Amino acid sequence: MSRIRCYHSPNYEADIGEHVMPIRKFAMVRRAMEAEGLPIDILAPEPVSDADLLRVHTPEYLRAIVTGEPLALAQSQKFPWSPQLAEAVRWTNGGCIAALDAALADGIAGNLASGFHHSHADHGQGYCTFNGLIVALERARAEGKLTRALVVDMDLHYGNGTASLLGTRPDFFQLSIYGNWYKANLAYRDVAAERTPDTENAWSVPVPNGAGRAEYLGILGDTLGPAIDRARPDVILYQAGADPYKEDPYSPLDLDHAALRARDTYVFEAAKRLGIPVMWVLAGGYTKDTSKVVEVHLNTARAAVEVFGS
Ligand SMILES: [Zn+2]
Numbered sequence: 435m436s437r438i439r440c441y442h443s444p445n446y447e448a449d450i451g452e453h454v455m456p457i458r459k460f461a462m463v464r465r466a467m468e469a470e471g472l473p474i475d476i477l478a479p480e481p482v483s484d485a486d487l488l489r490v491h492t493p494e495y496l497r498a499i500v501t502g503e504p505l506a507l508a509q510s511q512k513f514p515w516s517p518q519l520a521e522a523v524r525w526t527n528g529g530c531i532a533a534l535d536a537a538l539a540d541g542i543a544g545n546l547a548s549g550f551h552h553s554h555a556d557h558g559q560g561y562c563t564f565n566g567l568i569v570a571l572e573r574a575r576a577e578g579k580l581t582r583a584l585v586v587d588m589d590l591h592y593g594n595g596t597a598s599l600l601g602t603r604p605d606f607f608q609l610s611i612y613g614n615w616y617k618a619n620l621a622y623r624d625v626a627a628e629r630t631p632d633t634e635n636a637w638s639v640p641v642p643n644g645a646g647r648a649e650y651l652g653i654l655g656d657t658l659g660p661a662i663d664r665a666r667p668d669v670i671l672y673q674a675g676a677d678p679y680k681e682d683p684y685s686p687l688d689l690d691h692a693a694l695r696a697r698d699t700y701v702f703e704a705a706k707r708l709g710i711p712v713m714w715v716l717a718g719g720y721t722k723d724t725s726k727v728v729e730v731h732l733n734t735a736r737a738a739v740e741v742f743g744s
Pocket residue numbers: 589590591675677717718719
């Protein structure tokens with residue numbers, strides 16, 4: 435097989451002190467992939483430019499992230515602002531752009547950072563500064579590389595920032611399958627009882643509290659095909675969150691490593707079968723033992739190799 439391209443740089447990391455978001459996991463996932471000798475080339479992207487960010491984000495918000503003023507806006511994603519943070523978020527978004535390009539060329543590629551799905555046009559949220567998914571899609575669209583896209587968001591949390599950005603982008607579609615709808619980020623709200631509404635081009639699919647492998651994969655199986663039919667995408671962007679994992683402090687779901695790997699395999703196999711390029715990102719994961727977060731992300735890479743290796 436040809437090797438899979440994945441993007442990462444030490445510049446993805448900023449010093450955010452003791453924080454619930456284990457930012458060092460990006461490098462840990464890279465090391466784990468290298469240690470296993472997976473047929474994956476890990477490459478450094480370029481940092482994202484102002485022009486690319488301004489297709490998606492407001493000038494006021496970009497200025498706040500660059501300068502740190504006003505501080506409340508610069509820290510709206512809940513990270514302590516620093517010049518290093520302002521640089522790091524350019525690199526992680528640049529990784530989304532590079533990985534999308536690689537996926538369009540090769541059929542599969544990954545970025546060893548999140549898609550930053552809570553980021554809105556004019557502010558950040560939930561450790562998400564700039565929405566790398568939409569920034570990458572808009573860059574590719576501006577270059578004439580695609581017109582339609584599907585975001586398959588399987589982070590534990592509802593992809594609310596992406597959904598808000600899709601409001602003005604009818605050719606892009608999101609399927610968000612989530613166990614926590616991110617209204618107040620409570621750990622155990624029952625999303626089956628109170629869920630985010632669908633929008634014109636963002637389907638909101640809650641997973642009930644306590645759901646295990648069969649129910650979770652059943653929901654994915656029932657919704658992915660119709661979402662692809664609806665979106666008719668030129669590419670799939672897959673948010674492979676680690677926070678649905680059963681030990682995650684935010685997760686009300688009963689999903690082990692094997693269940694999450696089966697999820698990854700299902701998405702990759704569907705994309706391959708239909709000939710739709712797919713780009714994956716890591717997304718959230720807050721289990722206290724970070725090695726378990728890394729294991730979820732490593733399994734996504736293993737699934738990509740398994741599916742696209744033949
Ligand atoms: Zn999350």
